[in-house]
Amino acid sequence: xxxxxxxxxxxxxxxxxxxxxxxxxxxxxxxxxxxxxxxxxxxxxxxxxxxxxxxxxxxxxxxxxxxxxxxxxxxxxxxxxxxxxxxxxxxxxxxxxxxxxxxxxxxxxxxxxxxxxxxxxxxxxxxxxxxxxxxxxxxxxxxxxxxxxxxxxxxxxxxxxxxxxxxxxxxxxxxxxxxxxxxxxxxxxxxxxxxxxxxxxxxxxxxxxxxxxxxxxxxxxxxxxxxxxxxxxxxxxxxxxxx
Amino acid sequence: xxxxxxxxxxxxxxxxxxxxxxxxxxxxxxxxxxxxxxxxxxxxxxxxxxxxxxxxxxxxxxxxxxxxxxxxxxxxxxxxxxxxxxxxxxxxxxxxxxxxxxxxxxxxxxxxxxxxxxxxxxxxxxxxxxxxxxxxxxxxxxxxxxxxxxxxxxxxxxxxxxxxxxxxxxxxxxxxxxxxxx
Amino acid sequence: xxxxxxxxxxxxxxxxxxxxxxxxxxxxxxxxxxxxxxxxxxxxxxxxxxxxxxxxxxxxxxxxxxxxxxxxxxxxxxxxxxxxxxxxxxxxxxxxxxxxxxxxxxxxxxxxxxxxxxxxxx
Numbered sequence: 001x002x003x004x005x006x007x008x009x010x011x012x013x014x015x016x017x018x019x020x021x022x023x024x025x026x027x028x029x030x031x032x033x034x035x036x037x038x039x040x041x042x043x044x045x046x047x048x049x050x051x052x053x054x055x056x057x058x059x060x061x062x063x064x065x066x067x068x069x070x071x072x073x074x075x076x077x078x079x080x081x082x083x084x085x086x087x088x089x090x091x092x093x094x095x096x097x098x099x100x101x102x103x104x105x106x107x108x109x110x111x112x113x114x115x116x117x118x119x120x121x122x123x124x125x126x127x128x129x130x131x132x133x134x135x136x137x138x139x140x141x142x143x144x145x146x147x148x149x150x151x152x153x154x155x156x157x158x159x160x161x162x163x164x165x166x167x168x169x170x171x172x173x174x175x176x177x178x179x180x181x182x183x184x185x186x187x188x189x190x191x192x193x194x195x196x197x198x199x200x201x202x203x204x205x206x207x208x209x210x211x212x213x214x215x216x217x218x219x220x221x222x223x224x225x226x227x228x229x230x231x232x233x234x235x236x237x238x239x240x241x242x243x
Numbered sequence: 244x245x246x247x248x249x250x251x252x253x254x255x256x257x258x259x260x261x262x263x264x265x266x267x268x269x270x271x272x273x274x275x276x277x278x279x280x281x282x283x284x285x286x287x288x289x290x291x292x293x294x295x296x297x298x299x300x301x302x303x304x305x306x307x308x309x310x311x312x313x314x315x316x317x318x319x320x321x322x323x324x325x326x327x328x329x330x331x332x333x334x335x336x337x338x339x340x341x342x343x344x345x346x347x348x349x350x351x352x353x354x355x356x357x358x359x360x361x362x363x364x365x366x367x368x369x370x371x372x373x374x375x376x377x378x379x380x381x382x383x384x385x386x387x388x389x390x391x392x393x394x395x396x397x398x399x400x401x402x403x404x405x406x407x408x409x410x411x412x413x414x415x416x417x418x419x420x421x422x423x424x425x
Numbered sequence: 426x427x428x429x430x431x432x433x434x435x436x437x438x439x440x441x442x443x444x445x446x447x448x449x450x451x452x453x454x455x456x457x458x459x460x461x462x463x464x465x466x467x468x469x470x471x472x473x474x475x476x477x478x479x480x481x482x483x484x485x486x487x488x489x490x491x492x493x494x495x496x497x498x499x500x501x502x503x504x505x506x507x508x509x510x511x512x513x514x515x516x517x518x519x520x521x522x523x524x525x526x527x528x529x530x531x532x533x534x535x536x537x538x539x540x541x542x543x544x545x546x547x
Contacts, residue, residue, distance in 0.1 A: 025388050129482050136363065200368070207369035211376065214292030214360035221358025221480075222294055224456075229514045264531070330436065337437040341530055344509020348529075351512065369451075401475070420533030422505065423541055424526045425519075 077098045101241060108238045116236060125220035132213040139209060143202050150195040153188050188239035245298075245379040245406045252410035254382055257302065257342075261386055264342035264421070271387050279391045283304045283395045286333050289335050289356040291343040292360040293350065298402045302346070303338045305367070305395040308332065315391050336362040345419075374402055376401050426471035427454035428545045432462035432486065433478040433507070438532070442507070443475065443535040451545065459484025463492055472502060473545045479508040479515065487515065490522040503544045508531060 160181050166179035245253075258274045266272045277283075285305035293300045293345040306312050307327050339362045347359040380400040387393055400406075429449050431442050438467055443453045456462035456482040465538040475493070477486040482491075490504050495525060509530050519527065525544070528537065 002349070021314060122488075126482065169439060203366060203368040203374045204375075206365050207372045208375075210290055210302060210363050210365050211292065214290065214301070214363065215294050217360035218292045218294035218299075218358040220298075221360075222296065222356050223358075225512065226356050227519055232514060232517050287468045333435065334437045335450045337435045340435070341509060344530065347509070348511045359480075419531055420536060422526050422528050423522065424518075424540075425516075 004068070031098075105238065105241055108234055108241070111234050112231075115227060116233045119231065120162065121227070122224050125217070125224070128216060128220070132209070132216070134218070135209055136206075136213070139202065139206050142205075144200050146195060146202060150199070153191045153195055155187060156188040157192065160188055195228075244281060245400060246408075248409045249406045250380045250382075252400060252408055253400060255302070255410050257382075257396075259351065260342045260345040261328055261384070261396060263270055263345050264338055265394065266388055272389075273387045274384045275387070277385055277395075280370070280383045280395075283383065283397070285395060286346050287364055287389060288370070289332075289339045289362050289364050289395075290365060291339050291362045292355060293347050294355045294360075295350075295354045297354065298400055298406055298410070300350075300401075301373075301399045302306070302339070302395040303370070303399070304342075305336060305397070306335055311392045323413045332364055334363065345382070354385060355412075368396075372398055379406070406410060427452045427469055428471060428547075429474045429476060429541065430454045430456060430462060430465055430469075430472045431476050431479070432459065432489070434458055434481040435478070438507075438530075440476065442532055442534075446541070449534075449538055451541070451547070452506075458482055459486060459489035462489050463496070464484075466493060466497065466502065468497075470495075475502060475542060476507050477504065479506055479510050486491045487522060489519050490519060492523050494523050497536040 163181035164178055164185065167174035167181055170177065254276065260276055262272050283305050285307045287308065288305055289306070291302050291303040293302070308331055312335075313331045314326065316331050316338070339420070341360075343359055347357060351357050376399065378399045379402045380398070382398045384396045385393055386396065429446055431439055431446070432455075433439050433442070434457055439455045439457075443455055445451060446453045449481055449503060452471075454472065456465045459477075460483045462475065466475065475490075477489060479486040486506055486508065490506075493502065493504065501518070504523070505526040505528060506524060507528045507530060508521055511528050526540075534543050
């Protein structure tokens with residue numbers, strides 16, 4: 001082989017090698033760019049699976065939603081039924097209420113009648129006032145009469161004393177008279193004691209009459225005050241109910 | 244049974260009522276409590292009753308219709324220094340009425356249902372029979388006012404149930420004399 | 426022709442109040458209880474103001490006020506109660522009967538005189 005052929009061989013190798021090399025390089029890079037088919041397949045498969053799962057999920061959710069919707073519908077219907085029931089009861093209560101209001105108003109009216117009768121008590125107390133004033137006047141009268149009686153009794157005692165003195169002056173002739181005079185004096189003294197006793201009783205009577213009279217008067221005013229209070233409450237209740 | 248707080252309450256309210264009714268405005272007045280009625284010698288008394296369903300209370304205004312007393316009550320009732328005995332009795336009854344009116348009002352704060360009688364004049368001798376009324380509380384008072392004879396007042400309370408209340412000494416007396424327009 | 430009617434069963438009050446009003450140039454009529462007061466009012470149309478006690482025999486002051494309203498009907502008469510009573514219940518009853526005012530005794534003339542004069546038209 002000549003040198004020239006060697007050079008031509010080398011050159012030819014190089015020349016044919018270069019594109020080959022270039023081609024190899026290209027192929028290599030191509031391969032590098034090429035995705036593994038298996039990988040693709042598995043990716044495809046996993047994608048498919050995920051898609052299936054998701055679709056199942058959606059289906060399940062849709063079903064759940066449907067169930068909830070049905071449930072809600074049921075509950076709504078229930079509420080509508082309850083509402084209708086309540087409305088019915090409300091109407092019933094309203095009727096009951098207005099009839100019990102009527103009853104309350106009737107009670108107020110009859111209370112008013114009773115109160116008016118009780119207020120008539122005031123007239124009774126007026127009557128007592130007049131009657132008991134008469135009692136007190138009568139008591140005063142009894143005092144006067146007793147005092148007059150006491151005066152008379154005192155006079156009798158004095159007269160009896162004088163009679164005793166005259167009897168003594170008359171000596172033996174006057175002895176009978178003296179006895180009578182003494183008896184009169186005894187009687188008069190007993191009468192005086194009785195009169196004093198009676199005077200005390202009259203004072204006792206005065207006290208009992210006055211305190212009882214006043215207690216009745218004051219008590220009467222207390223009762224009338226309480227009844228008037230009731231009257232006002234009743235009137236206010238009627239006004240409030242009528243509104 | 245009347246509690247000691249209630250007894251003090253009755254005494255206090257009556258004392259205030261006496262000061263407000265018996266005294267000409269501006270005059271100085273001392274009200275003292277007496278241990279018994281031995282110093283009370285006046286010949287007549289004006290009696291008033293205040294009743295609640297729980298108790299009955301009697302106030303006695305002792306007086307003797309003599310010149311000094313007539314003169315005092317004449318002065319108290321505006322101007323004229325000279326009045327007859329009947330008018331004096333009326334004047335005393337009216338003062339008693341005023342005093343008990345105030346007492347009645349003040350007591351109604353503690354006892355809502357309460358009423359008062361009109362006054363009556365009776366003889367001093369009647370007082371001996373008050374013991375028959377079973378009073379749970381008895382108190383005698385002496386009132387000294389400038390330029391006036393000493394006045395005696397007695398309080399007798401009979402109770403029908405347990406009586407217990409406390410008077411708020413600070414509470415002002417009800418206003419009197421003012422016109423409340425509706 | 427009286428301008429003011431004073432109604433009270435106590436002669437002391439009638440004198441005290443009546444004299445005070447007269448001293449201040451007013452014409453005064455007096456009555457001893459509700460019945461008397463009603464009669465006096467009917468008999469004298471010039472009365473513009475009635476000053477009345479509450480607790481009186483024969484007809485109390487509040488009943489008289491109610492009767493004045495129902496029988497005389499006129500709004501020309503003003504009624505003021507002058508009494509020891511101070512109960513809100515009584516005042517309510519008075520208001521319902523149309524009374525103008527309420528004074529708790531004792532009577533303090535100077536304080537209320539201007540109002541009285543105004544009510545009477547002086």
